[in-house]
Amino acid sequence: MRLSRKSEYALLALIHLAKNFDIKLVTLKALSGQNDIPPKFLETILIFLKQAGYIRSVRGPKGGYKLAKSPDQIALAEIFRCIDGPLAPVISASLHFYEKSPIEKSKKLHTLLKEIRDYVSAILEKTTLKDLL
Amino acid sequence: MRLSRKSEYALLALIHLAKNFDIKLVTLKALSGQNDIPPKFLETILIFLKQAGYIRSVRGPKGGYKLAKSPDQIALAEIFRCIDGPLAPVISASLHFYEKSPIEKSKKLHTLLKEIRDYVSAILEKTTLKDLL
DNA sequence: AATATACCCTACAAAACACATAGGAATTAT
DNA sequence: ATAATTCCTATGTGTTTTGTAGGGTATATT
The missing domain is CATH 1.10.10.10 (Winged helix-like DNA-binding domain superfamily/Winged helix DNA-binding domain)
Known part of the structure; x- marks a missing residue:
């Protein structure tokens, strides 16, 4: 991201x-x-x-x-995804925006990048605008 | 990143x-x-x-x-930083590449982004080329 | 109804960046 | 001498980012 x-x-x-x-x-x-x-x-x-x-x-x-909604109903993940696209560090590690990419040739590295995606995604899904006030 | x-x-x-x-x-x-x-x-x-x-x-x-060095001496963090720059999601949350940026106006968001940086940084500092073989 | 205030929408533009390619120079094994 | 290989710099091209311009539309107020 x-x-x-x-x-x-x-x-x-x-x-x-x-x-x-x-x-x-x-x-x-x-x-x-x-x-x-x-x-x-x-x-x-x-x-x-x-x-x-x-x-x-x-x-x-x-x-x-x-x-349009209450601040606790708007997660940061949604906003970033809708403006900047994938949260994953590389497109092939993205769930919502997946495309093939060269790094998939290294399975271990790809797995690592998906772990990073999972962490970033989790933290931004659970954080809402309300949490930033 | x-x-x-x-x-x-x-x-x-x-x-x-x-x-x-x-x-x-x-x-x-x-x-x-x-x-x-x-x-x-x-x-x-x-x-x-x-x-x-x-x-x-x-x-x-x-x-x-x-x-030039053994695979366990080359951390992924170094490589990414030297090619793609900051690991942080935004330049003002970067330790190695810090520049001012608008998001700093929201202290809580800025802190959150630095937490993400810390996680990504930690995992990529401890993973070396050897771990990918 | 006239006016001023505010949002709506599309197109454009400059700069930076990403992703390469071209072409020749330098080095070295055979 | 030749061929194989890396070294180096310049250039090209398309996309993305970061905005700006300019006119259109709705509405509160008078």
């Missing part, structure tokens, strides 16, 4: 929204300003997160974004 | 050399042919591994490559 800048920004925004869950809508401007995220880039990320079902939005004045 | 094709090839070649440690030299042609690695690409990788001190070479007919 390697986190892209995009998923870093996504996480920061989601955490910000989690803090305001059931309280208020947060605007793009606020999310971008308070977390030092380039606004137009964040906008594309938020649209993506919306289409993925993690957030909802309201347009017009008084509009903004909010979480 | 995300393994590039380059480090996959490097590992396969090193494992091949580990199998022949203290027995014989292995040519580029053999390494490339038996492991399905594009020869010219592998060549650049081998030169890199040589300059990094992991392998030695002999030129001319009967030439080839061999490991």
